Structures are given as structure tokens and as C-alpha cells.
Amino acid sequence: MTERARDHLSAVPGPPPTDPAQLLREVAQGDEQAFGRLYDLVAPRVYGLIRRVLRDPAQTEEVTQEVLVEVWRNAARFDGARGSATSWIFTIAHRRAVDRVRSEQSAADRVMKVGVAQVEIPHDEVVDEVTGRLERQQVRRCLDDLTDLQRQAVTLAYYQGHSYREVAELLSTSLPTVKTRMRDGLIRLRDCLGVEVTA
Amino acid sequence: MTTTDIHALVGAYALDAVDDLERAAFDRHVRECESCRTELDELRETAGRLADSTWSVPPPRLRSAVLGAIAQTRQVAPVSPAPMRSAQPAPRRWLVAAAAAVVLAGGASTAVYQVQEQRVGDSIATAARASAQTERTRDILAAPDLVVRTAPVTGGGKVTVAQSPSKDAGVILLGASAPPADGKVFQLWTIRGTTPTSAGVLPAGEASAVQIVNGLPGADMVGVTVEPAGGSATPTMPLVSQLPLV
Numbered sequence: 001m002t003e004r005a006r007d008h009l010s011a012v013p014g015p016p017p018t019d020p021a022q023l024l025r026e027v028a029q030g031d032e033q034a035f036g037r038l039y040d041l042v043a044p045r046v047y048g049l050i051r052r053v054l055r056d057p058a059q060t061e062e063v064t065q066e067v068l069v070e071v072w073r074n075a076a077r078f079d080g081a082r083g084s085a086t087s088w089i090f091t092i093a094h095r096r097a098v099d100r101v102r103s104e105q106s107a108a109d110r111v112m113k114v115g116v117a118q119v120e121i122p123h124d125e126v127v128d129e130v131t132g133r134l135e136r137q138q139v140r141r142c143l144d145d146l147t148d149l150q151r152q153a154v155t156l157a158y159y160q161g162h163s164y165r166e167v168a169e170l171l172s173t174s175l176p177t178v179k180t181r182m183r184d185g186l187i188r189l190r191d192c193l194g195v196e197v198t199a
Numbered sequence: 200m201t202t203t204d205i206h207a208l209v210g211a212y213a214l215d216a217v218d219d220l221e222r223a224a225f226d227r228h229v230r231e232c233e234s235c236r237t238e239l240d241e242l243r244e245t246a247g248r249l250a251d252s253t254w255s256v257p258p259p260r261l262r263s264a265v266l267g268a269i270a271q272t273r274q275v276a277p278v279s280p281a282p283m284r285s286a287q288p289a290p291r292r293w294l295v296a297a298a299a300a301v302v303l304a305g306g307a308s309t310a311v312y313q314v315q316e317q318r319v320g321d322s323i324a325t326a327a328r329a330s331a332q333t334e335r336t337r338d339i340l341a342a343p344d345l346v347v348r349t350a351p352v353t354g355g356g357k358v359t360v361a362q363s364p365s366k367d368a369g370v371i372l373l374g375a376s377a378p379p380a381d382g383k384v385f386q387l388w389t390i391r392g393t394t395p396t397s398a399g400v401l402p403a404g405e406a407s408a409v410q411i412v413n414g415l416p417g418a419d420m421v422g423v424t425v426e427p428a429g430g431s432a433t434p435t436m437p438l439v440s441q442l443p444l445v
């Protein structure tokens with residue numbers, strides 16, 4: 001490997017330096033610097049998630065900004081007993097993205113857009129991959145463990161913003177079945193990922 | 200809606216797959232139903248993990264826009280000093296399953312639209328190509344002789360080229376801060392001697408791309424230009440980014 005490449009790789013940050021929950025508590029006290037650090041920690045995933053759902057770069061930017069401002073405004077409402085800070089933030093982001101996509105794009109549009117989606121691998125992930133410091137692709141692996149119907153129900157809803165009614169139609173399945181598959185699919189994912197919320 | 204029905208809604212609710220009325224009904228329900236509340240917390244936390252695979256670099260201007268906006272935004276009052284909670288789980292590292300959902304959703308659309316016409320077939324083919332590309336990208340990036348170089352893009356952002364002589368291929372990653380103005384587009388070039396060859400044209404409005412280039416290690420340079428929509432046969436000068444490979 002060349003000198004140059006090594007220089008570049010050495011600049012790769014390690015795991016996030018600070019705990020998002022702690023930062024969020026500082027943000028709740030009006031600490032703008034803490035917000036800046038929180039931004040750096042979560043913005044790529046918030047932006048990536050919204051972009052995955054909306055597909056449109058301009059709308060993605062707009063909604064990402066709305067979400068992050070909402071995080072700032074409502075930071076005091078975060079309740080660590082009910083989940084992690086990142087999950088709290090992603091919940092806000094996902095809901096906003098879904099609201100936007102439902103108001104502006106038909107279900108059929110969303111199905112079509114996925115077909116032509118570009119493969120995106122952010123630069124820093126590539127660098128991570130090169131350095132081999134990457135965690136195993138746990139989410140992917142756990143999604144693979146679901147039944148087809150569970151996986152489709154969960155991913156159509158989460159990544160494309162479909163309602164369970166739309167999912168039922170898309171998968172030619174009954175409403176109760178779709179509701180059940182979303183629930184038991186998530187339960188299986190929860191167990192596979194080892195997610196715990198300890199109140 | 201009966202109570203049985205509403206308990207069963209917890210998964211759909213955690214995925215934001217309910218309509219506004221159901222959302223409101225379930226919000227009311229979880230205030231009274233402790234088992235649903237516990238389950239919702241866990242399933243929402245689980246759903247949040249699906250965002251681990253959506254990592255994407257936002258344009259740098261977004262950071263200043265957001266920081267500017269919060270400086271002018273009043274916060275809701277803190278309720279009470281929040282009790283400190285014991286250790287958070289170890290920070291999750293970013294995952295690289297970037298294309299997983301595209302692939303999975305591609306499978307879903309196969310199921311859904313199999314009776315539909317050509318254009319759907321095309322989009323499925325595109326998704327399939329996308330997943331094959333992702334595999335190929337990973338394969339190249341895993342090469343032991345990989346060399347990574349980066350160069351800035353005029354106007355912000357950078358281009359990264361990772362190439363492997365043993366794979367006789369490379370990957371160009373463009374991450375500009377913003378797409379070109381006036382409906383223009385970015386175009387990627389490989390340049391061998393004085394001969395430029397197009398390595399791909401971005402759609403209008405796009406500022407980032409991942410492009411596999413076979414035979415890249417034989418080229419002398421990678422360049423990026425701004426072109427009319429659809430791209431040009433030869434590069435329009437000046438290059439907005441150039442990255443010598445030798």
C-alpha cells in the first residue's frame with residue numbers, strides 16, 4: 001500500500017467518541033456545542049435513512065434539517081428509560097420521512113424508484129471496509145434469518161414507507177397476516193440483534 | 200377497533216406503517232397497556248437498528264444550515280433533571296450493508312409486479328445489476344493490493360479512487376458537496392495518455408456515485424467534469440477534479 005493511502009487510512013475515526021444519550025441530555029440544557037457533536041454522530045444515519053425512504057436528494061435535505069431541529073427542540077422529552085438516544089432520533093426521522101413520502105409519492109412510485117436506486121456506499125464506509133475494522137453485517141444477517149414474508153413486510157414498511165395496508169396489497173396477503181408478520185418479524189430481529197430496553 | 204386488534208398493531212406501529220387514526224388510537228392504548236408499551240419500546244429500538252445500514256454522508260452545507268436553525272429555535276423546557284441511566288450499550292459501529300435493502304426490496308418487487316410489463320422488468324434488472332455491482336465493489340475493496348487515493352472536487356467534496364492491480368479493476372467514488380447548477384451533471388472519466396474515456400454520467404441533481412471501472416489500473420488519471428445532462432463524448436474543460444493514478 002502506498003504512503004499516501006496509509007496517510008489517508010490513518011485519518012479514519014474510531015468508534016464515536018461520546019455517548020449520544022449524554023450529548024442529548026446536554027443538548028436539552030441548551031448546549032449548542034453538544035448539539036454539534038451529536039450532529040456529527042447521528043447526521044449520516046439520519047440523512048441516510050431519510051434518503052433511503054424519500055430517494056429525492058433535495059427533499060431529503062429539507063426533511064433531515066426539520067428532524068434535527070426537532071431533536072434540538074424536543075431534546076428534553078427524550079426518556080432514556082424507554083430506549084436509546086439514537087433510536088429516539090431515528091424514530092423522529094423515520095416518521096417524518098414516512099409522512100413526507102406518503103403525502104408526495106404514490107405507493108406505485110415508491111416501488112418503481114427502488115428498482116432504479118443507485119448503490120450507495122459512503123466513502124467513509126469504504127475506508128472502514130478497507131481497514132477491515134468493520135463490524136459484521138449484523139442487520140443484514142438478521143434480516144436474512146426472517147421468513148420471506150416477514151422480511152418483505154418489515155423492509156417495505158421501513159425502507160419504503162408503505163403502510164401495512166399497502167404492504168398487504170403489494171404482497172397479496174390479508175391485513176391480519178401482514179400485521180402479524182410485521183410484529184413477529186420485528187420480534188425475531190430483536191432477538192437476533194440482542195436488542196434490550198432495560199427500564 | 201377491538202382491544203385484540205389494537206395489541207396486534209404494535210409491529211406496524213413501530214414501523215410507522217399505520218394511518219393517522221390508528222396511530223392516535225395506539226398512542227392512547229400504550230398509555231394504559233403496559234405490555235404493549237414494553238413491547239413497543241423494544242420493537243422501536245429494533246426498527247431503529249435498521250437505520251444502521253443507511254449511512255450516507257450529508258452535504259456539508261447541511262451542518263451549517265442546521266446549526267444556524269437551532270440557534271434560533273426555542274427548546275421545550277426540561278421536565279426535571281433526567282435520572283442518569285447506567286451504561287449505554289457499546290456504541291454501534293457503522294455497518295456497510297448499504298445495498299441490503301435495495302436487494303431485498305428488489306426481491307419484493309419481483310413478487311409484486313411479476314405480471315406487469317416491461318418497464319418493471321427493467322427496474323428489477325437494474326436492481327439485480329445493482330446488487331451484483333455491490334458484490335463486485337466489495338470484492339475489489341477486499342483485494343490485498345488495494346491502493347486508495349483521494350482528491351478534492353472544485354466547489355467542495357472529494358473523489359476517491361480505490362484500485363487493485365490484481366483485480367485489474369477499481370472503484371471511483373464521487374462525493375461532491377452539491378450537484379452542478381443549471382441542470383448540468385457530473386461525468387467521470389478515465390484518461391490514458393491523452394485519451395479520455397467516459398466512466399459514467401450522473402443523473403441531474405446527483406452529487407455522489409459509486410462506479411466500478413474494469414481495467415482502471417492501466418489508466419493514468421481519473422477526472423471529473425461538469426457536462427450538459429446526459430453527458431458529453433469528450434470532457435468539457437476545466438476538470439473539477441483530477442486524480443493522477445501513477
Ligand SMILES: [Zn+2]
Nearest residue numbers: 206232234235
Ligand atoms: Zn396492548
